Amino acid sequence: MIKSDFTDNKIKIYEASRGLKKIRDFQSNDELKPLIDLVGKWRYYIGIKEELSQEELFMNLNFIRENFSELNIVDINQAIDLSIKGDLDVEAEHYQSFTPLYISKILNSYKKYRNEVVFAIRKKINEIENVPKELSIDEKVEITKTSLISMYSNREDKRFYDYGGVTYDFIKRNSLLVFSKPLVAEAMAYGKKNSIKEIRKSTYADVIQKSNNNYKDAKEKRESIIRSSARNYVVQKWLNSFTQESFDKFLDTITHKMI
Numbered sequence: 001m002i003k004s005d006f007t008d009n010k011i012k013i014y015e016a017s018r019g020l021k022k023i024r025d026f027q028s029n030d031e032l033k034p035l036i037d038l039v040g041k042w043r044y045y046i047g048i049k050e051e052l053s054q055e056e057l058f059m060n061l062n063f064i065r066e067n068f069s070e071l072n073i074v075d076i077n078q079a080i081d082l083s084i085k086g087d088l089d090v091e092a093e094h095y096q097s098f099t100p101l102y103i104s105k106i107l108n109s110y111k112k113y114r115n116e117v118v119f120a121i122r123k124k125i126n127e128i129e130n131v132p133k134e135l136s137i138d139e140k141v142e143i144t145k146t147s148l149i150s151m152y153s154n155r156e157d158k159r160f161y162d163y164g165g166v167t168y169d170f171i172k173r174n175s176l177l178v179f180s181k182p183l184v185a186e187a188m189a190y191g192k193k194n195s196i197k198e199i200r201k202s203t204y205a206d207v208i209q210k211s212n213n214n215y216k217d218a219k220e221k222r223e224s225i226i227r228s229s230a231r232n233y234v235v236q237k238w239l240n241s242f243t244q245e246s247f248d249k250f251l252d253t254i255t256h257k258m259i
Helices: 008-019 029-045 054-067 073-085 100-129 137-153 163-173 181-209 213-220 222-239 244-253
Strands: none
Touching: 008 073, 008 100, 029 054, 029 073, 054 100, 073 100, 100 137, 100 244, 137 163, 137 222, 137 244, 163 222, 181 222
16 A cells, blocks of 8 residues: 555655664764765766865765764665756756755755655555554654644745644744743734734625624634734744754754654
């Protein structure tokens, strides 16, 4: 069932995430050699034919080990192949130069892709097993990261909504934002403004339907609308405080203690 729903490469990514040694755990030269070979392959694939210098090799190798140590060899290989085929959601031009900036753009985009793949396959497996199963700590962390990536990607969407207040609770639980009086006032003002819009929409609906049910319902839910809208405002404010680079770095700091 899983093989019919996902490509071989996606299954390979999922299996590697569960059992393959991460780059951070490489100790010997034998373990590093496949990574070195992949860096050379990557460089060649983007059309750079000049011989790779030792200085360039060590610079790029150390950059990957320091900034993407949670990935494994399969991840690096998949990131290369996906980027060459143009299947990653990123515009990264190398300009005939294989630099840490280029590597970073590709691997950050791949991490988002990888998280989505792992989450989708894990969800499918749980559906097939059809039994309640306690997620592992690592799975909870990955699900949290995937959710935050999705929220960050949609932070400017007019229909942005923090369903269940999950992200708001995450922010508050980990003291990731100072809930100052001005911020609370801004959020509540936004919530009240939104509730007025909802009541106005309900009034229009009642005119069309010749009833007053929508208006009554909106009035009863006004406080709930204010609270949820105010929380949405806080979440968007927090998400917009990041640049893409600082957000990616924040994701790497998330631990099971924060879940």
